[in-house]
Every structure is written in structure tokens, then in C-alpha cells.
Amino acid sequence: MMEWETVIGLEIHAQLATKSKIFSGASTAYGAEPNTQACTIDLGMPGVLPVLNREAVRMAAVFGLAIGAEIARRSVFARKNYFYPDLPKGYQISQYELPIVQKGQLTIDLDEGVSKVIGITRAHLEEDAGKSLHEDFQGLSGIDLNRAGTPLLEIVSEPDLRSAKEAVAYMKKLHQMVVYLGICDGNMQEGSFRCDANVSVRRKGDPKLGTRAEIKNLNSFRFVERAIEFEIERQIDLIEAGGKVVQETRLYDPDKGETRSMRGKEEANDYRYFPDPDLLPLVLDEEFIATTRASLPELPDTKKQRFISQYGLSSYDAGVLTTSRALSDYYEATVAALGGEPKLCANWVMGDLSAFLNKENREITASPVSPVQLAGLLRRIQDQTISGKIAKDVFEALWAGEGETDAIIEKRGLKQITDNSAIEKVIDDVIAANPEQLAQYRAGKDKLFAFFVGQVMKASKGKANPQQVNDLLAEKLKG
Amino acid sequence: MSLGPAEVAKIAHLARLAIREQDVPAYARNLSAILELVEQMNAVDTSGIIPLANPLDMAQRLRADDVIEADQRAHFQAIAPRVEAGLYLVPKVIE
Structure with missing residues (x-):
């Protein structure tokens, strides 16, 4: 039997809890009527200029400091180019070569007393895309751009996770952290905290990483665990049957409990990143970083x-x-x-x-x-x-x-009865009312003690002090 | 470095540009010429020079986190080809 090792890295998108968008003054509030919170900047109208939200920068720095990471004194926004109807500009503003947060770590707790340090490669600021609704609008898709431009912190882990359980433990810990820090509301139903998983397998002891598949659409802890477990099985079966894992994006289908290839769909991973000429480099000074550090809870x-x-x-x-x-x-x-x-x-x-x-x-x-x-x-x-x-x-x-x-x-009238004579009186009544049990108890049936305690508590409507009842009853029952 | 017809077709596809078959050789030539210029610049010793992200020697200005935009949906959607229930309608993107 071949022994396999699983290698998992997670990319987590956390929506930052700002009031307005990362590059515009439109509201980020969830649940508004479609397209009522999408302004000219979010729509990618010609001639508009993005201006960076200070609060999004502060939140990213708070996160970086909380995970012991380096905060880049200078970071750069880049355009990630691709076409999709919920991305009106034709590019997503993200950070590529110089992200704001680099080299942090998070300690996860596994089974009782065992913990493990997971490396966080980077966390960068970017804008969210809009939402495509594929319910039938006469064969068309509906586009809601309210979410376009919502600030995201994409948090990328090292491939340090070795099982679906570890991946879930890491995701939960990260979720707890961003909510704790007050930088993300953590609402997974509303998509505030989303996860993509890179999964590969290799023969135990092999220093080389296997070919990985990226699983998308993991919006609950349970789905992450199930999808990764399914994917591990799939890859091992494939290799053991003489096949090869191909590098691809796979979609998790929660109804079927399986992952399936997104091939056939547009999958040209050629984003042609380049620095966004509309945005200047983000420069953070020592004072900002010191103030932010001092504000950490x-x-x-x-x-x-x-x-x-x-x-x-x-x-x-x-x-x-x-x-x-x-x-x-x-x-x-x-x-x-x-x-x-x-x-x-x-x-x-x-x-x-x-x-x-x-x-x-x-x-x-x-x-x-x-x-x-x-x-x-x-x-x-x-x-x-x-x-x-x-x-x-x-x-x-x-x-x-x-x-x-x-x-x-x-x-x-719930005051506890702590007066010994009052409790004794109840005990006497109970003993008098149960001569048969008393005889059995005295004949050695010890477990009837509990019966008497129960009767006394019941007679006192639960108000007799339990310790006193025990002591006095033991005394009285001895006879 | 020079580009062939297949690379021109790929670049055109990534940019969602429709180009005519007869124009491909000219695009290939012109794009190759741009790459040659880049190669010339590559010959310059740039060690110790911070890559230029923007020609303006300034840092990004930040704005306060305030909601200042009002809803102008009706205005924006007046020029959209098709809308329904407040949504922009586009050709289906998922099979």
C-alpha cells in the first residue's frame, strides 16, 4: 500500500468592514437593491479615478501586525486583466509584486494540546467583483454591481496544511481572528469570508510537490472539509490508476459532494499584471505603523x-x-x-x-x-x-x-432553606411517610439514599440547602 | 524576439479584439518591433534602481471612509442595452 501525503494551501478572501468601497465613496452595505450602490468608479466609466480608502489600508495593516507579518512601507497596486461581465473595467485592481502584508503566521490548535504554526505568505488589498445571477432572464445573465469595488483582503497561506481537518482548523482560526480584530464581519452566507483551496498529493517522503488543483466556491467550513477530502481521494485514485493530475481550477458542487473541472470554460491564466497607472504607490510611514500597532486589541x-x-x-x-x-x-x-x-x-x-x-x-x-x-x-x-x-x-x-x-x-419565595431545624422537620416527615424504604435502607440498600434526598428536595420545593440535606439525612437515616 | 501569427491571435483574444486575417502579419511586425525596443532597454544596467510604478514622484493620497455617492441607477441604466429588475442583462456566461 502506497502512503500518500496531502499538501494544501488556502487563499482566503475577507471582505473588509469599511463603510465605503476601496476606491470609491459608494456604500458597501449588504442586501441593497441591485446596482443602487455602484457609482461611476465601480462601473468603470471612462475618465474616473480611483482613490484609495484609508480605512481599508488600516485594516490590512491591523491584520498584518496581528499575525506578526511585515508591513510593506511601499506597496503597489496592479491591474489583473480578464474579461467577465461582473468586472466592468476589464481588470481587477489588486496587488501583485509588492503586497501590503508579507510573511506572517498563525498558530492553529489541533487535537487536545497539539498546535501547529501555519505560514502566511502574503495578504494583499484588492477590489471585489460584482455578482452574476444565472437564473433565467430569457436566456441572459443578470449583473449586480453593488459588490464591485468592495475591499477584499486576500490572505494566502503557505502549503503547510496536511489534511482537510488542518485546513478547516486554519480557516476557523483565521475567521475568528478577522472578526475579533473587527476588520471583517465574517458572514459566510453573505460571502464576506470565502475560500479557495490548492490541493495536491505526493508520495510520502517525496520532496517535490505534486501537481495541484485549485478548488473554488468553498463558502462554508463544512464544504471546505468535504471538498478537500473528495479531491484528495480523486487525485490518489487517478495516480494509482496510472493517470496524472492536471493543473486546473475545479468547482465544488455541494449537492453532489464532488469537485468538477471548469475546463471548457474560459481558463486562460494570463492576467498580464502591470502597475495601475491611476494609483500611486502606497507609502506607509513608521508613525502610521506604530499607531496601528498600539491600537491592536x-x-x-x-x-x-x-x-x-x-x-x-x-x-x-x-x-x-x-x-x-x-x-x-x-x-x-x-x-x-x-x-x-x-x-x-x-x-x-x-x-x-x-x-x-x-x-x-x-x-x-x-x-x-x-x-x-x-x-x-x-x-x-x-x-x-x-x-x-x-x-x-x-x-x-x-x-x-x-x-x-x-x-x-x-x-x-425561592430563598434557600439553611435553617437546620426547618430541614430536619422536612426530613422527619419524609422518613415517617416512607417506612418501607427506611427499612430497606437500614437493611443495606444504600442506593435508596438518593431516593430520600429526592423526596426531601421535592418536599422543600428544591429550596433546602443540598449539602445540609445530605449531612442531616445521613445522620437521621442511621437511626 | 519576434511574434508569430499564433501569438498575435492569442493576444487579440485576451484583449477581446477582432482582427482581420490579412492584418496579422502587420500586427506581428509592429508588436515585434515594440519587443525589440524593450530588448534594447534590457541591455541597460538597472541594478540598484527601484522599479518605477508611476512617473509622478508622489505617494498615494488616501480618502476618508465616508459614503458620498448617491444612487444613480436609473441614470446609468438609461444607456444599458437591456435591464430587468434592476440588473444589467448580458449574454449568458455559464453553459
């Missing part, structure tokens, strides 16, 4: 390590809580408001709060329960006013806007 990996050391969280918990800035901010605000108990806060933020947010499909920034309110609830668990179980009911009431924690506890 604490990055996810650094924050994760801090959560582990500062709050004593597990690597898993720290990882989950640092997936987004909003989530980690919420968590830290809760811990600060409660004044401690970081593990308890983590459990609630990752548990009940996240479950409610998911159920209602809400972002954490739209949570009806604020960090201060959650801390108020946790304080009542901490001081034993209520049990953790009762707290879940109070949380639900907080979520529904029924008032603050103390008022809810008061109104619903």
Missing part, C-alpha cells in the same frame, strides 16, 4: 493564556471564552462585578447564558441579562441564598425581564 491567543493563568480556567474553557471579543468582555465584566469566582462565572457564561443565546439566535451583545445582573444572581448562589438548581429558574426569570435577582427570589 489583546489577541485571542494571548488572552487565552491570560485567562488560564489569571482565572485558573482550563485550556478548553479559556479557548471557548476567547472566541470573540464580545464574549470575553462579557465574561470579564461578570467576574469583575462578582469580585471573584471565575470558574463559577465561566460555567454560567458558557452554560445557561450561551444556551439561551443559541436558542433565541442572539448575539451576546444583545443579551437581555447583563454581566452585572448575572453577577447579582451568582452572588446569591455564593452566599447560599439559593441553590445552583434554583438559580437556573431565577436566570430564566431574569432573561424574561421579570426584575432583578433579589426581587425574583423574594416574589417567588
